Every structure is written in C-alpha cells, then in structure tokens.
Amino acid sequence: MAIRDGLLIEVEEERARERAREAAPRGKGRRKAAAAQEELPRQRQVSMVMAVLAVVFIFVVASAYAFFTLRQDHPGPKLVLEMAKAAYAPGEIVNITVRLENPSSGELQVYELSTTKKFSLQIVNESGSAVASTYGQGQNVPTRIEVGPGESEELGTFEWNQTVEAVEGGNVTYEQVPPGIYTIQASLEEHTELWVKKNVLIG
Numbered sequence: 001m002a003i004r005d006g007l008l009i010e011v012e013e014e015r016a017r018e019r020a021r022e023a024a025p026r027g028k029g030r031r032k033a034a035a036a037q038e039e040l041p042r043q044r045q046v047s048m049v050m051a052v053l054a055v056v057f058i059f060v061v062a063s064a065y066a067f068f069t070l071r072q073d074h075p076g077p078k079l080v081l082e083m084a085k086a087a088y089a090p091g092e093i094v095n096i097t098v099r100l101e102n103p104s105s106g107e108l109q110v111y112e113l114s115t116t117k118k119f120s121l122q123i124v125n126e127s128g129s130a131v132a133s134t135y136g137q138g139q140n141v142p143t144r145i146e147v148g149p150g151e152s153e154e155l156g157t158f159e160w161n162q163t164v165e166a167v168e169g170g171n172v173t174y175e176q177v178p179p180g181i182y183t184i185q186a187s188l189e190e191h192t193e194l195w196v197k198k199n200v201l202i203g
Contacts, residue, residue, distance in 0.1 A: 077102045077109045077147060079119075079155075079196040081184055087201040090176060094160040094200060096121070098186050102147040113143040113190050118155040121186040131164040131177055155188075162202060179203025 082097040098119045102109045117138030124130050147153050163174035179202055187195035 075103045077104070077194060079186055079188060079194050080152070081186060081196055081198040083198075083200060086199075088162070090179065090203055091162060094162065096158045096160065096184060098155045098158070099152050100145065100147055100155055100188065100194070101152040102149060104149050106149050108149065109145075109147045111145040111188065111191055113145065115139060115189070116141050116143050117189050118143065118145065119186055119189055121158050121184065123160060124183050124185065125177065126180050126182075131182065132160050134158065177202060 078101050080099045080101055082099060083094065088094055098121065100109075115138040117134075117136070120134055122130050122133040145153065145155075161174075162177050164177050166173050166175045182200050182202060183197055184200060185195065185197040
C-alpha cells in the first residue's frame with residue numbers, strides 16, 4: 001500500500017513538472033519576452049530625452065523672443081549720415097554730416113576715444129574702389145563722447161568736391177569722378193560696431 005501511494009505521488013509530481021514545462025515560454029518566445037523587458041527602459045530613456053529637448057527648445061525660443069522684443073522697445077545708438085540731397089550735379093560740393101544718435105529712452109551712451117578723431121569715412125565707386133576718405137589720426141588727446149537718451153551729437157562734417165586722386169609721371173592731380181552711384185561709409189572711431197552707409201548719385 002505504501003509503495004503504491006509513493007508511486008502515485010511520483011506520477012503526480014512528474015505530471016506537475018510536465019504541465020509547468022508546457023506553460024513556460026520556449027525558445028524564441030523566451031527571447032522575445034526578455035527583449036521586450038529590456039526594451040521598456042530604453043523607451044523610457046528616449047521619452048525622457050525628448051521631453052528635456054522640448055523644454056530646452058521652448059526656453060531658447062522664449063529667450064530669443066524676449067531679447068528681440070527688448071531690442072525693439074529699447075533701440076541702441078546709431079550713426080546717421082546727413083546730406084542736403086540725394087543727387088548732385090558734376091562738380092557740385094557734397095557736404096556730409098556724421099551724427100551719433102541715441103534713440104533709447106533711459107540710457108546715457110558714453111564712448112572713450114584715444115584721439116580727437118571721432119569718425120572714419122570713405123567714399124567708394126560702383127566697383128568698390130575708394131575715391132575719397134578721411135585721413136590722419138587727429139591729436140593724441142583723449143576724447144569723451146556722451147549722448148543722452150533721445151539726443152544726438154554731431155561728430156563732424158566731410159566736404160567732398162567729387163574729385164579722385166590720380167598720379168601721372170610722379171605728379172599727383174585730382175580729377176572729376178565720372179557720373180554714377182557712390183557709397184558713403186562711416187564708422188565711429190575705435191568703435192567700428194557703430195557704422196552706417198548711404199548712396200549718393202553724381203550726374
């Protein structure tokens with residue numbers, strides 16, 4: 001009786017192990033299940049990275065918008081070229097005034113220069129060759145320029161008689177420039193981030 005009971009127990013245990021083996025995933029099934037479990041952390045990492053990138057993008061866009069809005073509300077200083085008219089007859093004197101303007105509403109603009117020369121100016125023809133320019137370094141005397149909010153200051157004038165230097169046989173002469181469009185370029189001395197250009201028609 002005891003032997004038979006023991007055999008029955010062994011048979012039941014073997015059947016239980018067989019059922020367990022049949023219920024367990026096999027071969028590719030086990031590998032797929034393991035791969036799926038490993039894929040979950042990677043998907044979470046990708047989602048976190050995408051979320052961080054989205055936050056950074058929003059921050060950059062918001063910062064750029066605030067910056068350009070501030071620049072529009074508080075424009076910075078600028079150089080201005082003033083002439084009596086936009087076109088001149090050949091031989092007519094062209095008087096050019098260089099002015100520094102501060103259109104902001106609350107900031108005093110201060111510029112320290114090492115000499116008395118306040119601006120550089122050059123006039124070029126349509127091919128880009130210079131026909132006239134300021135020269136000399138001014139006196140070695142420190143110069144301070146202050147422009148208050150909403151104010152402007154005249155930096156100086158330049159008189160152009162529409163001639164260009166020519167050298168023939170060692171002799172220097174000045175000839176009338178041909179008709180065309182000429183570009184006047186100017187910048188604040190020692191502060192070339194402030195510059196301006198303007199066209200003038202000769203002829």
